[in-house]
Amino acid sequence: MPAEAPRASTPKPALLSVEEAKALDVSRMTELFLRHLNPGQLHFMKLLGFHKVKIERAEGMYYYDQNGRAILDFFGGFGSLALGHNHPRILAARRKFQEEHRQEIAIAFMSQYATALAHNLAACSPGDLDMVFLGSSGSEAMEAAVKVAERAAGPKRPKIVYAENSFHGKTKGVLSITDGALYRGDFKLVDHTVRVPFGDIAAIEHAFRTDPEIGTIVLETVQGGGGIIQADAAFWQRLRQLCDQYGVLWVADEVQCGFGRTGKFYAFEHYGVVPDVTALAKSLGGGKSAVGAMIAKRDVYMKAYGSPKTAMIHAMATFGGIGEACVTAIEAINTLYDENLIDNSAEVGGYLLERLKELQARYPSLLKEVRGQGMMVGLEFHDFSQAMPMVLRPLIGMLDDKLKGSLPGFIGSHLLRDHGVLVAFTEYNRNVIRLEPPLICERQHVDAFIKALDEVMARGIVKIVKDFIAAQVK
Ligand SMILES: Cc1ncc(COP(=O)(O)O)c(C=O)c1O
DSSP: OOOOOOOOSSOOOSOOOHHHHHHOOHHHHHHHIIIIIOHHHHHHHHHHTGGGOOEEEEEBTEEEETTSOEEEESSHHHHTOTTOBTOHHHHHHHHHHHHTTOOOOOSSSOOHHHHHHHHHHHHHSOTTEEEEEEESSHHHHHHHHHHHHHHHHOTTOOEEEEETTOOOOSSHHHHTTOOOHHHHTTOOOOOOEEEEOTTOHHHHHHHHHHOTTEEEEEEESEETTTTSEEOOHHHHHHHHHHHHHHTOEEEEEOTTTTTTTTSSSSGGGGGTOOOSEEEEOGGGGTTTSOOEEEEEEHHHHHHHHOSTTTTTTTOOOTTTTOHHHHHHHHHHHHHHHHTTHHHHHHHHHHHHHHHHHHHHHHOTTTEEEEEEETTEEEEEEOOHHHHSOGGGHHHHHTTHHHHTTHHHHHHHHHHHHHHOEEOEEOSSSTTEEEEOOOTTOOHHHHHHHHHHHHHHHHTHHHHHHHHHHHHHHO
16 A cells, blocks of 8 residues: 655645646636736737737747747847747757756856856957856846946946937836836936937037046947937947047947847947947847846956955856856857858848838838848838828827827738738837847748738728727727
């Protein structure tokens, strides 16, 4: 007779198992989302038709839903899927790591994987961007970037310049240099900041000249959340000069635009300049892991944390350098180069832009502008009234502010429902659809995307609106 199992003194709550989680259908997921995650967010998912989709599988350029339908991913997790979904090399590297029962938490002993990843990041980075801090998100990498710069600048120069329409994350430090009223809420934020228009070199020069307390400037090299906004080469080159002249440290946020997305490993490489500190995250995790990295010039890092006394001020957190994430990132960087994905981003991204410009010429009353570089592209639609027949414009124009984002929303929801194509929206400039497909994207995927967008825009504004309303009442 087997001995009776001892009675647990801590009863197990009503938990779902992994298999039960896998089997949840959309109505049960909706119920749990409402009860435990974010009830308000469901409103937007419903508007876009996302709430009807359960993803069963994801591979390469596609998601596959509960009905076996393929969804072409031109959203790309806001730039976190450079290698596409479940790249076989990433899966294999992770599997091997698991099978070998490697060390995960790298707090006590050194990790061969964390050190190798740091080496690889330094090897991908120009100049003496050699010192690496590993974390688990873009926000954490940017917190590390701002902190290393503040310490290196010294206590007399704590002020940070940041740009209008910037997005650097939602943790409290970097929220202070994130320019979205929506995210800033009513939080009490760091107050030693100076805001300048993005790309305005005169405003930066004025700030540096008149305020000796400024020690750091933080800029996305391409503004993502702001709607895919770039500044020209002359801006970045002059910025570098001004930073050198005034002793200000330049932090380049490459969390979204880095990792090959614009056709160079870092977007700032297009301009032949090197920042003092930079940060990566998103695609660094190969679409599988939560990894962020801050990469600083050696002298900046050493000023901040170079002695045993200061080394632990911002040493890596519990999950910094965790094994499987590092293995994933090492394999992701190798794959990026082995598969020539940076070149592909430039080449196929150029084709995407070209095809979109043709569409813009065909639908000028809907599409206001097409812009970007590589696989980081913004489609700016007109305000709603401008897309309407002339007679309705004055009336609807009064509602333009309230209706901002509705045209891209309608078009995005039709793309998903009628063509199985996923695109991303933009927080600050809601008239912009963001396209950040995986860098494995081929011309055939661009052609499929263009065909779908063409079909939706060819319906004309009135039918686009009617179809949207019909889908809502269904
Ligand atoms: C430019 C930029 N910086 C920082 C972040 C924050 O990254 P995370 O969401 O991983 O914290 C993001 C995220 O979208 C970003 O786009």
